[in-house]
Amino acid sequence: MVPPSLQPAAGPSETPRIAVEARNASKAFGQGDALTRALDDVSVAIRKGEFFTLLGPSGCGKTTLLRLIAGFDTPTGGSILLNGRDITADPPNRRPVNTVFQSYALFPHLTVLQNIRFGLDMLGRKRAEADARAAEMLALVRLEGFASRRTAQLSGGQQQRVALARALAPEPEVLLLDEPLSALDLKLRKEMQRELKRLQRETGITFVFVTHDQEEALTMSDRIGVMQGGRILQIGPPREIYNQPANRFVADFIGETNFLDGEVGAIAGDTATIELAAGSVTVRSAGLDRGQKVTLAIRPEQVRIGEAEGLPAVVTGNVYFGTDTHCHLELSGGAGVVARLQSAADDATPLGEGTAVRVSFTPGSVQVLAD
Amino acid sequence: MPPAGTPATTEATIEAGRIRRNWLLAAPALALLLIGASGPLLIVLVYSFLEPGDYSGVIWKFTPRAWFEIFLKRDIFDGTLGVADAHLTIFWRSVRLSLLTTLITILLGFPTAWFIATRPRSQRALWLFLITIPFWTNLLIRTFAIMEVIRNQGVMNTVLLQAGLIAEPIQILYTDTAVLIGMTYVYLPLMVLPLYAAIDRFDFRLAEAGYDLYASRLQVLRRVILPLVRPGLIAGSILVFVPSLGAYVTPRVLGGGKNMMIGNFIELQFGQGRNWPLGAALSMLLLLIVMAALLVYVRVSGRENPHG
Ligand SMILES: Nc1ncnc2c1ncn2[C@@H]1O[C@H](COP(=O)(O)OP(=O)(O)O)[C@@H](O)[C@H]1O
Ligand SMILES: [Mg+2]
Numbered sequence: 026m027v028p029p030s031l032q033p034a035a036g037p038s039e040t041p042r043i044a045v046e047a048r049n050a051s052k053a054f055g056q057g058d059a060l061t062r063a064l065d066d067v068s069v070a071i072r073k074g075e076f077f078t079l080l081g082p083s084g085c086g087k088t089t090l091l092r093l094i095a096g097f098d099t100p101t102g103g104s105i106l107l108n109g110r111d112i113t114a115d116p117p118n119r120r121p122v123n124t125v126f127q128s129y130a131l132f133p134h135l136t137v138l139q140n141i142r143f144g145l146d147m148l149g150r151k152r153a154e155a156d157a158r159a160a161e162m163l164a165l166v167r168l169e170g171f172a173s174r175r176t177a178q179l180s181g182g183q184q185q186r187v188a189l190a191r192a193l194a195p196e197p198e199v200l201l202l203d204e205p206l207s208a209l210d211l212k213l214r215k216e217m218q219r220e221l222k223r224l225q226r227e228t229g230i231t232f233v234f235v236t237h238d239q240e241e242a243l244t245m246s247d248r249i250g251v252m253q254g255g256r257i258l259q260i261g262p263p264r265e266i267y268n269q270p271a272n273r274f275v276a277d278f279i280g281e282t283n284f285l286d287g288e289v290g291a292i293a294g295d296t297a298t299i300e301l302a303a304g305s306v307t308v309r310s311a312g313l314d315r316g317q318k319v320t321l322a323i324r325p326e327q328v329r330i331g332e333a334e335g336l337p338a339v340v341t342g343n344v345y346f347g348t349d350t351h352c353h354l355e356l357s358g359g360a361g362v363v364a365r366l367q368s369a370a371d372d373a374t375p376l377g378e379g380t381a382v383r384v385s386f387t388p389g390s391v392q393v394l395a396d
Numbered sequence: 397m398p399p400a401g402t403p404a405t406t407e408a409t410i411e412a413g414r415i416r417r418n419w420l421l422a423a424p425a426l427a428l429l430l431i432g433a434s435g436p437l438l439i440v441l442v443y444s445f446l447e448p449g450d451y452s453g454v455i456w457k458f459t460p461r462a463w464f465e466i467f468l469k470r471d472i473f474d475g476t477l478g479v480a481d482a483h484l485t486i487f488w489r490s491v492r493l494s495l496l497t498t499l500i501t502i503l504l505g506f507p508t509a510w511f512i513a514t515r516p517r518s519q520r521a522l523w524l525f526l527i528t529i530p531f532w533t534n535l536l537i538r539t540f541a542i543m544e545v546i547r548n549q550g551v552m553n554t555v556l557l558q559a560g561l562i563a564e565p566i567q568i569l570y571t572d573t574a575v576l577i578g579m580t581y582v583y584l585p586l587m588v589l590p591l592y593a594a595i596d597r598f599d600f601r602l603a604e605a606g607y608d609l610y611a612s613r614l615q616v617l618r619r620v621i622l623p624l625v626r627p628g629l630i631a632g633s634i635l636v637f638v639p640s641l642g643a644y645v646t647p648r649v650l651g652g653g654k655n656m657m658i659g660n661f662i663e664l665q666f667g668q669g670r671n672w673p674l675g676a677a678l679s680m681l682l683l684l685i686v687m688a689a690l691l692v693y694v695r696v697s698g699r700e701n702p703h704g
Contacts, residue, residue: 097604117607130605134623143619144609195610 041072044108044231045094045122045199051102052089063089065255066103071199071233072248076225078234080242081252082278087235088127090252091201094233095124107198118147123192125202129184131176137187138163138172144195162190165224182213189224199231206241218245239279243267251275267324273394276322283328283362285321289313299393302358303336308391320394325351327390328364330376335385338362343375350375354384437683444676454672462673466681483661490657491685493572493647494640497579498587498633504580505587505632512588513595524592527585535582539649542578543569546650570652578646583639587632594628627697634693638686658682 052064064086071077079087092098093105096117104113112120123144132140141162145155163169166186176184185205192200202221206214222245225232236242242249243263250260251274259271270276273284290298290305297310299321306321313319329335330352338354341361352364352375362384366375376382444462446454469480512523530538545551548565556562568574598621606620607613622629644659651657656664658678665675 095608097607117604118610118612122608124605124608126601126605128599128601130599130601132602132605132620143606143611147606147610147612147615147619191609 041075043070043106044073044075045233046070046106046109047090047093047103048106049103050090050093050100050105052086052093052098053101062255064093064100067255067257068103069250069257069260071231074229074231075247076222076232076234076245078236078242078246078249079252080236080239080249080279083237085252086255087237087252088203089255091124091203091233091235094199095122095201096120121195121198123195123197123200125188125192125200125205127203127205127207129188131184131187131191133176135176136172137168137174137176137179140176140187141190141194143191148195158194162194165193165227166190166220181209182217185209185217186220189221193224193228193230196228197230199233202232202234204235204237206236207238214241221245243279251278253278268390268392270322270392270394273320273322276392276394281325281363281365283321283323283325285323285356285360285362287319287321289315289317289319291315301336301356302360303338303356306336306386306391308393309389312395313393317395322392322394323362323386323390325363325365326367327387328354328362329385329387330354330364330366331383331385333383335383338382338384340376340378340380340382342378345375352376354382356384440676440679444673444680446673448671448673450670452666452670452672459673462671462677465671465674466677486656486658486661489572489655490641490659493576493579493657494637494643496576497583497640498637500576500580501584501587501636502629502633505584505591506629508584509588509591509595509628512592513598524589527588530582530585535645536649538582539578539646542574542581543650546574546577569650570655572651572655574650575643575647575655575657578650579640579643582646583636586635586639590628590631590635591625592628594625594631598624630693630697634689637689641685642682 047067047069050064050067051062054061054063067086067090069090079090081087089098093100096112096115096119100113104111106112107120107122132143135143138159141159142155145158150158160172163172166189168183168186168190171179171183171187176187179187185208188205205221206217209217218241221232221234234245243266246263248260248262249266250257251266252258253274259266259275261269266275267280270279270282276282276284285301285306287299287301287306290300292298292310292313292315295310296307297313299306299308299319301321308321337357339357340352341355342353344351344353347368349368350366352366354362354364356362364384443454445458445460447457447459447461449455465480466483467480468477469483470477508527512520512527515523543550546568547553548567548569550569552568553562553565557565568577602620602624603616606616611619641657642659643657644663647655647657647660651660659682662675662678662682665671665678669675
């Protein structure tokens with residue numbers, strides 16, 4: 026099958042089919058003063074065969090949303106749909122949805138093979154069929170020699186693979202993964218990221234992946250839903266989330282961002298001038314009104330340092346990262362800006378502290394966020 | 397090398413001294429165990445191979461007769477040997493009632509332990525405290541309380557009669573049922589506590605994982621929860637089965653004189669029966685049954701945790 030990322034984007038000719046959908050889903054815990062709105066009126070439609078990531082800081086409601094989809098909890102408002110059918114009232118064992126738990130939750134009294142077979146046995150698959158499928162899953166996660174091991178005898182990465190194989194074995198419509206890589210060390214995590222992408226491509230199963238790691242979300246996902254405080258702030262492909270963050274939270278949470286406060290000045294046609302303390306910047310005028318207070322969001326790699334044109338600034342320091350150097354600058358007026366200079370492309374010798382320079386931004390790269 | 401050898405020798409001396417001191421420290425406990433547990437046991441074992449005295453006590457003459465007497469009896473008219481069916485009835489009743497008590501305490505204790513283990517941490521101490529309240533009063537008093545509930549003019553029958561649900565009192569007192577009710581009541585906490593400990597250790601996410609993998613609630617219970625709380629289940633079963641088998645007070649009070657269990661039968665031999673060797677042999681047999689049960693426990697729980 027065609028990898029989802031190569032499928033045509035949603036257009037008028039072909040609407041992508043929706044695998045699982047939350048409609049105005051809410052979940053509150055406790056009551057009165059102790060009431061927590063873990064999910065607050067969340068709507069999201071996840072497409073068939075896509076690698077969808079829920080990204081957000083700890084406590085923003087990611088697990089809660091997964092638990093509503095899996096059926097462990099019932100929403101206090103709204104509904105959950107699977108292939109267009111309302112499954113809000115179905116128990117987890119009636120939903121063709123499987124979960125890879127953050128803690129793996131492997132059955133300690135069963136062997137690796139018995140763990141993987143569990144779902145197949147419960148579905149009443151024939152012995153021979155279940156055996157074949159389990160063997161196939163073992164091969165898929167590259168654990169052929171481990172069938173009769175106890176799960177306690179496995180390393181973290183191996184347990185992770187068993188959890189994956191166990192959840193994939195019954196061929197669910199949707200696979201839910203709750204921060205599956207957070208317990209692994211960096212090297213193993215990178216390896217499992219590739220492994221997960223490969224499994225998703227090979228099986229074509231819809232993945233709903235949860236992480237609080239923005240880099241993980243950017244590298245792995247077809248689309249990302251950024252969450253905060255029980256709400257989804259923005260849904261889109263990684264590039265869109267990164268380049269056109271919908272608000273200050275998204276811009277701040279994903280990647281590094283320079284924020285500059287300003288006010289909309291003159292508007293001429295489709296360009297507008299934003300007045301900053303250090304000078305003015307020209308942006309597209311769409312949706313802006315004269316006099317409006319705004320915040321500019323600029324990625325460090327879009328900051329250009331020159332001598333001729335731009336906002337006057339002084340170099341305050343350099344931090345070397347190997348592949349690039351972060352040059353810290355202070356604009357006249359006091360605002361701080363970080364520029365990322367690639368070690369290979371840019372001048373190898375860093376600018377000395379106190380050097381007076383001019384700062385400009387790559388055309389089209391400045392995001393205007395309404396306050 | 398004398399300088400190097402000297403410290404080594406000193407160390408060895410110190411080590412030997414430490415071992416000696418440890419033995420000295422353990423001596424009182426060991427002596428108590430030897431005198432308090434093994435001593436009486438040895439006496440009972442010896443007595444079981446002696447002849448009964450005319451009125452009580454024993455005659456110091458070796459004979460295995462008491463052991464045969466457990467299972468066989470000599471007909472008083474023609475002197476032929478037959479099976480001691482009265483004894484077997486008592487054994488069978490003891491084993492049956494103890495197994496039933498264990499089963500009923502499991503059925504009642506599991507939901508109770510589950511309930512407590514799923515309360516918020518702060519509330520659990522209170523529930524466990526409530527479970528242990530019956531232990532505050534004497535066993536005899538608790539047994540008489542049960543008697544007061546189930547006797548013909550007791551609370552239960554009076555209420556049922558007044559409500560018009562029954563025409564005449566249900567005879568429960570002095571039946572096996574009465575003994576069963578009494579033992580279940582008395583030993584239930586011994587089932588709840590180890591079960592609670594096991595369920596408390598159980599990772600509830602495993603139940604969710606099972607439920608997620610298409611297991612019904614019943615299958616989750618059978619395939620995930622029960623195998624993992626099995627050590628607690630077995631510990632509770634031993635704790636209930638063993639004292640049930642040797643129960644004395646409960647069958648005596650609630651079973652009347654007739655529905656004897658092994659414990660009462662043993663007491664009878666040392667009292668009215670005037671057959672100390674038979675009593676001693678019966679005691680040893682009871683001990684053997686209990687040991688067999690414990691061995692099964694060790695074997696089963698050993699198999700559960702091959703890596704533990
Ligand atoms: N069972 C629960 N009882 C009470 N509050 C809960 C419960 N589960 C989650 N919450 C609260 O809901 C919010 C969202 O939690 P969660 O979905 O686990 O966040 P995330 O997975 O994004 O870290 C948190 O504030 C958390 O404390
Ligand atoms: Mg979480």
